[in-house]
Amino acid sequence: MSKAVTGFNQFKGRMELNAIAGAALRTFFSAYGQLLTVEAKRNAPRWKGNLRGSITFKHVGIGGFPDGIDLFSRAPYALKVHGNFNANVNLKEPWSRSKPSHVPVSELREWSRDHDISPYVVQKAIAKRGTPIIPFFKIAINNTEPEKKLLLAGTALKMETKWKAGRMTVKQ
Numbered sequence: 001m002s003k004a005v006t007g008f009n010q011f012k013g014r015m016e017l018n019a020i021a022g023a024a025l026r027t028f029f030s031a032y033g034q035l036l037t038v039e040a041k042r043n044a045p046r047w048k049g050n051l052r053g054s055i056t057f058k059h060v061g062i063g064g065f066p067d068g069i070d071l072f073s074r075a076p077y078a079l080k081v082h083g084n085f086n087a088n089v090n091l092k093e094p095w096s097r098s099k100p101s102h103v104p105v106s107e108l109r110e111w112s113r114d115h116d117i118s119p120y121v122v123q124k125a126i127a128k129r130g131t132p133i134i135p136f137f138k139i140a141i142n143n144t145e146p147e148k149k150l151l152l153a154g155t156a157l158k159m160e161t162k163w164k165a166g167r168m169t170v171k172q
Helices: 006-043 079-080 105-114 118-129 136-145 147-168
Strands: 055-062 066-075
Touching: 006 055, 006 066, 006 136, 006 147, 079 136, 105 118, 136 147
Parallel strands: none
Antiparallel strands: 055 066
16 A cells, blocks of 8 residues: 655745745844834833833744734733724824723722822713723834835845845856
8 A cells, every 4th residue: 555645845845935034034023023012112001011011022933934923912901902903093192982881990099099080080981981092003013114114125135135045056
């Protein structure tokens, strides 16, 4: 009994792609991720720095080949501040607002104490008007578009140079 083994050509092509583009793409994603993180932290609201300190990124890849980055925040309230990523919101003041909702006073005590406002007044205001949505990730992506284009151009040049160097033959 025999079994044909197929897929070697695809595997070989994948390995060549990783050799040509892998390091350049990892470098691009690292640089762009750091750029986005810094810009998102700059645009995130300031209170105690918990939200800003929790903004980071991680690499996403398939079998060791870089596929992108995930930009995220570990703060549990980040989604309430940023809003739904797919929602159409203002990217500058005046900010869009969330739907009015009832927030427990226990969640507002610390913030209202730091701002010398009664937590019950804050609760009533949120129930009436909602909270401002500051889409700091979207703002960071929009603000870093020119830098991303420059990074991509440099990455393409690195990959092209590596490809050409691998295709050169020595004439005798």
